[in-house]
Amino acid sequence: MYQALFVDTWPWWVGGILIGLLVPALYYFHNTALGVSTGYGNLVKIISRSKLPWLQGEKFADTWGWRVFFIGGMVLGAFVAGLLMGGPILTREMTLFTEVLNWPFLASALYFFSGGLFLGLGARLAGGCTSGHSIHGVANLHKSSIIVTIVFLIFGAIAAALLRVFLLGGAAP
């Protein structure tokens, strides 16, 4: 029982049901759309004390708004999941990536920083990320979110295919 709940990866449908329920639950309890990436604006405002007009706008008026707490909760939840699983507190591993590539740590760090840069800039231009567009928006059948999600997936597949060919070996390891 412990093994199935806290150690083994859950079946896809268990995760799907539990994640999907978040969308109506957030509307029911707080009339709020599920979304994570907008909260990064709050974090940037907190960290940089930036005077950028975008961060001074209405959207981020409540600097320490609920989004910051949602983000903090997500880190905590995964931390507890990791503890219960018996995983390491800190690790340099990134499964396939660090298993196949023997890169110096700094090179890997720069690589993930670049990926993050694309994610941060792209999410703001697109108006949301996987949770806001692909789950919340698509579930509500918003055309804009369906278009954005298709583009997410096409370019994610292109990036992964290029990585597979040039970095991570042509065939599956």
Add this chain to the structure above:
Amino acid sequence: MSRKLFFLAFGFYFGFVLSRVGASDYQVIFRMFTAEDLHLAWVILSAIIVANLGMRYLKVKGNLGREGRPIEIKKKELGRLSIIGAAIFGIGWGMAGACPGTVLAQIGEGKILALFTLSGMLFGTYLYGYLLARWPKIN
């Protein structure tokens, strides 16, 4: 329960589930994009279906939240550069094996490299604000 405590609890739930279902594992995301393992694709698809059914249920019940407050569904409109932004995001998703939600789960699991993904996301978010101040048309 105060609003912020509520979101802390729901964030905890979301991070816990993302971690338990393997969404925070680099190779699970990578192999979804190479179609070698569609576990995560099924997670996302079933989440969309459950969310859709849940929203339908709320609609049937009169679109009222707790204490009878009306529910207003927030719709995201496309900006001029949204499609290009989505392409940039997709490349980042495939590269980093994380999205703005799952990177937080990776950090909770102690993955040091995820801190660099997060730093990149914060820098990218700042960059958006910086570009927006110079070229308001990008919105």
